Amino acid sequence: MPSGEEHQGVPQQGPGRLDLNQFLPYRLNRLADRISDELERMYAQRYDLNVAQWRVLAWLSHCDDLTAKKVCTYTNMDKARVSRAVQALVDRGLVTRTPSARDQRVHDLHLTREGAELLSRLIPEAQEWEAELVATLSAGEYRDLLNAMGKLERQLERIG
Amino acid sequence: MPSGEEHQGVPQQGPGRLDLNQFLPYRLNRLADRISDELERMYAQRYDLNVAQWRVLAWLSHCDDLTAKKVCTYTNMDKARVSRAVQALVDRGLVTRTPSARDQRVHDLHLTREGAELLSRLIPEAQEWEAELVATLSAGEYRDLLNAMGKLERQLERIG
DNA sequence: CCGAGGTGGTTTCATATGCAACTATTCGTC
DNA sequence: GACGAATAGTTGCATATGAAACCACCTCGG
Numbered sequence: 001m002p003s004g005e006e007h008q009g010v011p012q013q014g015p016g017r018l019d020l021n022q023f024l025p026y027r028l029n030r031l032a033d034r035i036s037d038e039l040e041r042m043y044a045q046r047y048d049l050n051v052a053q054w055r056v057l058a059w060l061s062h063c064d065d066l067t068a069k070k071v072c073t074y075t076n077m078d079k080a081r082v083s084r085a086v087q088a089l090v091d092r093g094l095v096t097r098t099p100s101a102r103d104q105r106v107h108d109l110h111l112t113r114e115g116a117e118l119l120s121r122l123i124p125e126a127q128e129w130e131a132e133l134v135a136t137l138s139a140g141e142y143r144d145l146l147n148a149m150g151k152l153e154r155q156l157e158r159i160g
Numbered sequence: 161m162p163s164g165e166e167h168q169g170v171p172q173q174g175p176g177r178l179d180l181n182q183f184l185p186y187r188l189n190r191l192a193d194r195i196s197d198e199l200e201r202m203y204a205q206r207y208d209l210n211v212a213q214w215r216v217l218a219w220l221s222h223c224d225d226l227t228a229k230k231v232c233t234y235t236n237m238d239k240a241r242v243s244r245a246v247q248a249l250v251d252r253g254l255v256t257r258t259p260s261a262r263d264q265r266v267h268d269l270h271l272t273r274e275g276a277e278l279l280s281r282l283i284p285e286a287q288e289w290e291a292e293l294v295a296t297l298s299a300g301e302y303r304d305l306l307n308a309m310g311k312l313e314r315q316l317e318r319i320g
Numbered sequence: 321c322c323g324a325g326g327t328g329g330t331t332t333c334a335t336a337t338g339c340a341a342c343t344a345t346t347c348g349t350c
Numbered sequence: 351g352a353c354g355a356a357t358a359g360t361t362g363c364a365t366a367t368g369a370a371a372c373c374a375c376c377t378c379g380g
Contacts (some may be wrong), residue, residue, distance in 0.1 A: 018279075025199055027306065031312060035316065069358060080338065080359080080361080081336085104346080104358095126183070150306045151301075156194050240369085241367065266328055
């Protein structure tokens with residue numbers, strides 16, 4: 001973060017200038033990127049999962065029956081990306097993909113035993129890390145933060 | 161967002177399961193991604209700028225003299241990415257890049273007149289859009305949000 | 321001075337991603 | 351039922367990105 005002492009070229013204000021530190025999209029992106037980088041390093045190095053794969057797994061821990069389509073809508077990822085992530089997870093034996101009895105187009109996704117075991121190790125680690133991250137926020141601040149983010153998401157739907 | 165009515169496979173709770181909607185990294189990423197997508201569409205379609213280029217320009221509007229290195233540290237972008245973004249901006253005549261008199265390794269970056277003009281159109285649009293985005297937050301909520309994000313960033317530095 | 325190591329920046333290469341075309345299946349309408 | 355439109359998912363292709371190699375250039379110790 002560009003904390004004051006770092007730049008000689010002092011930040012300028014005024015018309016035609018943008019104070020990025022007050023610009024929410026910038027701040028949000030920077031924060032999300034850094035958090036994402038940390039987490040990514042964590043499960044990439046320890047479990048050899050990329051972000052897309054992790055998201056699929058996390059949703060599988062969250063909802064029992066999923067399809068690629070659902071993952072797409074939940075995670076906002078491109079369907080090709082989801083398809084490849086699922087493929088990799090199937091190849092590693094963490095997930096099964098079986099054509100649905102009802103509709104042969106869709107494939108039901110399920111965790112295998114190994115997938116569930118991996119998650120049972122990974123999830124507590126992730127939660128522990130998150131707890132450390134938010135340790136400086138009071139319970140109220142944390143609630144307000146999630147709350148404000150929820151409002152922003154709803155507003156995005158509206159103005160999108 | 162996976163609002164309740166969307167899934168038949170109702171979200172499950174319990175040990176070994178992760179409620180993504182309460183998991184800050186996930187929420188933050190989803191929100192930041194969506195905002196980023198919107199903004200990206202805005203200045204990609206209208207001004208033919210990608211995110212990296214936009215960030216360089218925004219920092220140039222913010223600080224008068226920059227170098228690629230500074231942009232890297234401020235924005236957390238890879239130096240190759242910055243290098244290419246700057247190159248594109250120079251090619252388009254929005255930015256000048258001149259070897260520094262003091263140290264021939266570093267290149268001073270400056271906005272050209274056209275670059276400044278483009279920004280003077282782009283920045284108000286971005287601010288207007290941001291204003292619409294945060295319209296549902298009270299001034300206090302907005303302040304608290306930035307505040308909480310600041311705390312999280314500082315905490316990240318600590319535990320990174 | 322001179323050479324080793326550090327630094328700013330560019331380029332090369334492998335990979336991840338998004339878009340678009342494509343396949344297979346289902347649905348709606350006649 | 352049968353054909354055209356829609357939908358789930360995969361694949362091919364072009365591009366954006368990050369890591370690492372690389373190229374000046376600077377600097378510091380002798």
